[in-house]
Amino acid sequence: MYNFDYEKPSTVADAVAALGDEDAQALGGGQTLIPTLKQRLASPTTLVSLSGISEMQGITDEGGSITIGGATVHADVASNGAIAALSDLAGNIGDPAVRNRGTIGGSLANNDPSACYPSAALGLGATIVTNTREIAADDYFQGMFSTALDEGEIITAVKVPKPEAANYQKFEQPASRFALVGVFVAKTSGGVRVAVTGASEEGVFRWSEAEAALNGNFSADALEGMAPDADGMIADLHGTSAYRAHLVGVMTRRAVAACS
Amino acid sequence: MSQVTMTVNGKTASGDVEGRTLLSQFLRENLKLTGTHVGCDTSQCGACVVHVDGKAVKSCTMLAAEADGATVDTIEGQAEADGSLNTIQQAFQDHHGLQCGFCTPGMVMSTAALLKDNPKPTEAEIRDYLEGNICRCTGYHNIVKSIMAASGQDVGSIAAE
Structure with a gap:
């Protein structure tokens, strides 16, 4: 790891100021960033820790929705239970020690194509709250490791509306524990949303054909034989693009079945 | 370099660390608490697990600076006061x-x-x-x-x- 300066501000405003330097980088729980630094794939001059900002911690229940502070760790989301499918998802990220450090804001800012949280944010129609604005999940995810965030912009919170029913099914890549394919299905007041992670070269995406079928008939039978086009699916040593496309269909049917 | 201070196995411990110093490195090299092992250094293996403020974490994937002011418990602090195994x-x-x-x-x-x-x-x-x-x-x-x-x-x- 190349050396860097370390800062730990206690307010969002101070963190934004510290991130004003273009070679500064925000540090959430570090469960992705520290391994990345060890591989010398990044060389920030300053790391700005977000772990000392109390206003970015914790979960509040507003009745129809919950607000999760950007620096809230996976273990706290897992034990919350206000949205069961979201808590189940958080409780199966990585392993217990990773869940005690990794944060929701860090995961969403990184937008790893195989991470779990992006599918929940997109599937539930969450709103990403930053130090300057609110971004709808539909506008936030812009491809593999790419988001609508500007340089130095911090995810301070995530607002998540409560669904009528929801479920997440993850086909785990057994070595990394990331999703080989993960599907988050949510039945919301605005219709059914199906968000897929791990599969596409474009990162998390909504499977609109499945949504249309499920809006007509919310049952696994409505998706019989369906799978997205294998073109554009990730192909690597863990699975071909056709295999991943097939898994999307299987995991979506399992998620729908588990909703009802 | 900056100074960090933490309570390790009930005792106050301080040391100078770089930004990049890992908690595992601080425990092993500064405090000579080599019971915390570094197996993979990629947060896969768990040989480096310690408790920070009561929570299990992988000390190879946490900066020492992040533990400034924290209570850290390692394997060296697990035995009973008389030295017998817990x-x-x-x-x-x-x-x-x-x-x-x-x-x-x-x-x-x-x-x-x-x-x-x-x-x-x-x-x-x-x-x-x-x-x-x-x-x-x-x-x-x-x-x-x-x-x-x-x-x-x-x-x-x-x-x-």
Whole structure:
């Protein structure tokens, strides 16, 4: 790891100021960033820790929705239970020690194509709250490791509306524990949303054909034989693009079945 | 360099660290607490698990600076005041929950974290909780037995090898 300066501000405003330097980088729980630094794939001059900002911690229940502070760790989301499918998802990220450090804001800012949280944010129609604005999940995810965030912009919170029913099914890549394919299905007041992670070269995406079928008939039978086009699916040593496309269909049917 | 101060195994410990100094490195190199092992250095193996403010973390994937002001517990602080093994350590010895012993500090610290939240875990819950702790010797069977015993449960209820 190349050396860097370390800062730990206690307010969002101070963190934004510290991130004003273009070679500064925000540090959430570090469960992705520290391994990345060890591989010398990044060389920030300053790391700005977000772990000392109390206003970015914790979960509040507003009745129809919950607000999760950007620096809230996976273990706290897992034990919350206000949205069961979201808590189940958080409780199966990585392993217990990773869940005690990794944060929701860090995961969403990184937008790893195989991470779990992006599918929940997109599937539930969450709103990403930053130090300057609110971004709808539909506008936030812009491809593999790419988001609508500007340089130095911090995810301070995530607002998540409560669904009528929801479920997440993850086909785990057994070595990394990331999703080989993960599907988050949510039945919301605005219709059914199906968000897929791990599969596409474009990162998390909504499977609109499945949504249309499920809006007509919310049952696994409505998706019989369906799978997205294998073109554009990730192909690597863990699975071909056709295999991943097939898994999307299987995991979506399992998620729908588990909703009802 | 900046100074960090933390309470390690009940005692105040300070030292100068770089931004990039890992908690595992600070414990091992500054404080000479080499019981915390670094197996993979990629947060896969769990040999480096310690408790920070009561929570199990992988100390190879946390900056020492992040633990400034925290309470840190390592394997060196687990034995009883008279130096005898604590319940978990004794159970690992009694049930042969280790062979080479390299993963054992992390296994014991993860077990302590598990039993604090879940004093009577099932076999399945134990195996699930140890997902982030890798052992290349035992095949995990005797580790699971040790944890069942440490939690005061019937070891015989575990499926035979």
